[in-house]
Amino acid sequence: MKKITYTDKQETRAGFGEGLLEAGRVNPNIIALTADLTTSMKMDAFVKEFPERFLQVGIAEANMIGIAAGLTIGGKIPFTGTFANFSTSRVYDQIRQSVAYSNKNVKICASHAGLTLGEDGATHQILEDIGMMKMLPNMTVIVPCDFNQTKAATIAIADYNGPVYLRFGRPKVPNFTPVNEHFQIGKAIVLSEGKDITIFACGHLVWKAIEAGEILAQKGIDAEIINIHTIKPLDNLAILASVKKTRCVVTAEEHQINGGLGDSIAQLLARNYPAPIEMVGVFDKFGESATPEELMVAYGLDTINIVDAAIKSIARK
Amino acid sequence: MATISELEKISTQVRRDVLRMIHAVKSGHPGGALGCADFFTVLYNEILIHHPKNFTMEGKNEDIFFLSNGHLSAVWYSTLARCGYFDIKELATFRKLHSRLQGHPTTAEGLEGVRIASGSLGQGLSVGLGAAISKKLNKDNSLIYVLTGDGELQEGQNWEAIMFAGSKKTDNIIAVVDYNGKQIDGPTNSVISLGNLKAKWESFDWTVLEMNGNHIPEVIETLNKAKSLTHKGKPIVILMKTEMGYGVDFMMGTHKWHGQAPSDEQLTNALSQLKETLGDY
Numbered sequence: 331m332k333k334i335t336y337t338d339k340q341e342t343r344a345g346f347g348e349g350l351l352e353a354g355r356v357n358p359n360i361i362a363l364t365a366d367l368t369t370s371m372k373m374d375a376f377v378k379e380f381p382e383r384f385l386q387v388g389i390a391e392a393n394m395i396g397i398a399a400g401l402t403i404g405g406k407i408p409f410t411g412t413f414a415n416f417s418t419s420r421v422y423d424q425i426r427q428s429v430a431y432s433n434k435n436v437k438i439c440a441s442h443a444g445l446t447l448g449e450d451g452a453t454h455q456i457l458e459d460i461g462m463m464k465m466l467p468n469m470t471v472i473v474p475c476d477f478n479q480t481k482a483a484t485i486a487i488a489d490y491n492g493p494v495y496l497r498f499g500r501p502k503v504p505n506f507t508p509v510n511e512h513f514q515i516g517k518a519i520v521l522s523e524g525k526d527i528t529i530f531a532c533g534h535l536v537w538k539a540i541e542a543g544e545i546l547a548q549k550g551i552d553a554e555i556i557n558i559h560t561i562k563p564l565d566n567l568a569i570l571a572s573v574k575k576t577r578c579v580v581t582a583e584e585h586q587i588n589g590g591l592g593d594s595i596a597q598l599l600a601r602n603y604p605a606p607i608e609m610v611g612v613f614d615k616f617g618e619s620a621t622p623e624e625l626m627v628a629y630g631l632d633t634i635n636i637v638d639a640a641i642k643s644i645a646r647k
Numbered sequence: 648m649a650t651i652s653e654l655e656k657i658s659t660q661v662r663r664d665v666l667r668m669i670h671a672v673k674s675g676h677p678g679g680a681l682g683c684a685d686f687f688t689v690l691y692n693e694i695l696i697h698h699p700k701n702f703t704m705e706g707k708n709e710d711i712f713f714l715s716n717g718h719l720s721a722v723w724y725s726t727l728a729r730c731g732y733f734d735i736k737e738l739a740t741f742r743k744l745h746s747r748l749q750g751h752p753t754t755a756e757g758l759e760g761v762r763i764a765s766g767s768l769g770q771g772l773s774v775g776l777g778a779a780i781s782k783k784l785n786k787d788n789s790l791i792y793v794l795t796g797d798g799e800l801q802e803g804q805n806w807e808a809i810m811f812a813g814s815k816k817t818d819n820i821i822a823v824v825d826y827n828g829k830q831i832d833g834p835t836n837s838v839i840s841l842g843n844l845k846a847k848w849e850s851f852d853w854t855v856l857e858m859n860g861n862h863i864p865e866v867i868e869t870l871n872k873a874k875s876l877t878h879k880g881k882p883i884v885i886l887m888k889t890e891m892g893y894g895v896d897f898m899m900g901t902h903k904w905h906g907q908a909p910s911d912e913q914l915t916n917a918l919s920q921l922k923e924t925l926g927d928y
Contacts, residue, residue: 361784385780388814393773393807400713400777403762404785405705408777423767424804428774432754432764 331547331555332522334540336504340477342534343441343498347372349484350409350439354380357488361401364411365391371411371441395421398436399428407488408436414443414497415456422462429493430466437487438463442500444584445612445629446534446622455617461589463495464562470494470515471561473583473591475536477505479559482513490515497533499584501622504537507557518565520572524554527640528572528579532558532591535582535610535631542582542636553640564594566602573605578643582610582636584626606646608639649692654863656924657729658688662894663921664725664928668741670914675742675750678904679796680722682827682860682889686794687726689866694874696789699731702759710789711778713763715771716796716825717751718906724748727760728928735928769802771795772822776812779820790877791820798830801839806851812882813852821873822853822884825860827891829902844886853884860887895920 354360354376362376363385377384387394391412398408410417417440418425429436440459447455464471470492474480480498487494507519521536522543531539536557543553554572558565573579579599581592592609599605612629626632649657661684669675691697695710703709714723721741728735733747740746747756751766763774775793782789795805812820826844828835835841848855854876858869866887873883891905892898895917909917 383784387811388807390804390807390811392770392804393776393811396770396773396804396808397777397780397811399763400774400779401781403704403706403711403774403778404781404787406781406784424770424773427764427767428770434763 331524331543331553334506334521336506336537338505339502340505341500341502342474342477342480343500344372345474345477345480346439346441346484346496346498347375349481351375351379353485353488354383357407359405359407360488361385361406361408362411363387363394363398363408365389365394365416367412373411391416391421392424395424396428399432399434402434402436409439410436411439411441413454414440414459415454418459418462418495419456426466430468433468434493435491437494437496439484439496441498443497444499444534445617445625445631446499446501446584448500448622448625449619451619452616457586457612457617458589459497460561460585460591461593464589464594468493469562472515472559473497473532473561474559475533475557476503476507478507478509478511479513482511483559486513486515499534503534506537516560516563516565518568519557519559521555521557522553524552524576526552526576527644528554528556528576529582529636529640530556530558530569530579530591530595531582532561534584538633539582539636541633542640545633545637546640551640551644558591561591561594564598566598569595569598570603573599573603577605578647579605579607580610580636580639580643581607584631585611587611587613606643608643610635610639651863654688654692657692658684658863659894659921660923660925661688661722661725661729663918663923664738665721666909666914666917667927668721668725668738669908671739672742673908675721675908676718676906677721677909678829678891678898678902679716679825679827680719681895681898682891682893683719683794683825684722684894685863686823686860686866686887687722689863689870690792691726691730693867694870702732704762706762707785708787708789710792711762712792713771713775713778714752714765714794716768716794716799717765720748720750720752723752729925732760733758738928768796768799769804772805772808775820775822776808776817779817782819788878790874793820793822795822795824797824797826797828797841798835798838800824800841809848809851809853816880817882818878818880820882821877822882824884824886825889826886827889829891829905831902831905833902848884852881854881856883856885858885858887860889861893
């Protein structure tokens with residue numbers, strides 16, 4: 331197992347804020363919109379530097395999505411910013427018709443996704459958003475894993491022409507991907523090569539997958555760790571190449587098992603190269619109030635759960 | 648500038664097109680389409696600054712129209728074809744497999760004149776506002792027009808958009824409400840009353856105009872007045888009274904033709920009331 335260290339702990343949403351500012355400096359067509367969550371979305375620096383390119387829409391997410399779709403018609407590149415729940419389930423039909431079906435160049439940027447939103451509880455802890463977004467034709471779905479990668483992904487999607495869902499989170503998490511690493515949409519990143527099992531992870535679970543890989547190494551298990559930062563389009567070639575080598579799989583994500591990363595990989599494998607697969611995620615439950623750390627343990631999304639899943643998956647080879 | 652008589656000829660032909668298109672596939676929404684035929688005719692042939700032969704998605708320096716109540720697609724398609732966006736022969740493909748003229752409008756098939764999908768109600772005004780803001784940012788003084796239904800105003804997203812536009816003084820948009828007082832389940836006021844619609848819009852800081860949408864001279868005059876009121880710090884809305892099914896006697900005065908195609912016999916009867924003026928497609 332390759333030794334991977336982190337430099338500091340930062341919020342992925344802060345990576346979004348920095349990426350937005352940087353992209354905005356390069357491309358004058360970038361417009362930022364929010365529904366009364368400027369500071370939570372870390373958009374303040376953009377607002378300060380480009381007040382004329384910022385739209386405060388108020389607590390009206392449906393209108394925000396529609397306005398974003400309309401902005402593209404004049405050549406603008408709108409980045410909408412609100413919590414993941416209000417970015418998706420609240421406005422699903424607006425996204426479906428005005429953005430995805432109309433194939434508009436809207437970037438739907440969503441923070442506070444998943445259980446790590448913490449104490450606010452299940453009303454805000456969306457665990458179904460990846461599934462909803464990936465089901466929409468024309469939609470690209472990206473779930474970066476740390477501050478650096480979220481910043482890079484934000485910059486990358488500005489240069490991509492089409493609807494994108496960019497999902498990130500609230501808490502400070504280990505920042506370990508290289509600074510200014512080029513972000514290639516749809517290209518999986520092999521973090522550590524191995525031969526006994528492949529662990530595919532996205533978002534906050536990537537660091538936990540790395541930790542799990544280290545524990546597995548101590549047990550004599552050589553795990554391959556792959557960061558699937560783009561859920562759609564899925565990097566089919568990279569996934570199949572790895573599984574043909576390791577012949578068993580664990581997926582890890584802060585999302586429902588139904589409709590998430592594991593679901594996409596299971597479908598790919600079932601159709602091309604059936605292999606044992608264990609999934610770390612939320613099993614058809616809503617979240618609840620607690621600290622992020624408590625919730626990750628309580629819902630089986632911790633490092634040890636990935637380790638256990640790996641051992642189980644290997645036993646099924 | 649077209650004469651009133653020329654515009655009447657176009658709107659009559661558009662009504663024929665609408666009925667023939669819907670009859671051919673035994674599906675569609677004739678009631679509202681017939682009611683709005685005069686508005687579409689005036690808007691596209693007299694009011695809009697646009698380039699039908701050179702359609703671009705961006706519509707730079709052109710006025711842009713959005714149809715929020717997408718079920719009026721037949722009247723929009725006919726109007727677009729009749730003023731040159733695409734060949735009128737294509738009207739014969741309406742609602743058929745692989746047609747660009749989908750049941751509800753879409754950008755997916757690249758149909759000239761359409762810039763957003765619509766059909767699921769309540770979204771067009773927001774989209775129009777986005778396009779209006781885009782024009783302002785681009786220092787483009789042309790205008791945005793949006794048509795919504797009156798029943799459609801029961802969708803909450805409209806009121807988010809109405810509140811936004813009043814608050815932000817989006818003054819390069821003209822919204823038009825097809826105020827025919829009818830929706831699928833019956834009279835709008837018995838489904839969910841719109842109350843004092845004029846007062847509602849005014850209280851959201853819009854300038855409100857009213858017109859009879861089935862009287863071409865009045866439509867011209869009111870739309871020109873609305874244009875003259877743009878860029879003055881307030882969004883504009885026109886409450887447009889129309890008669891659902893206008894132009895065909897047995898389709899008027901009822902909500903029953905919202906989404907029903909005429910039979911062979913009914914088509915013959917309807918077309919006998921609408922003389923072929925510009926040649927059928």
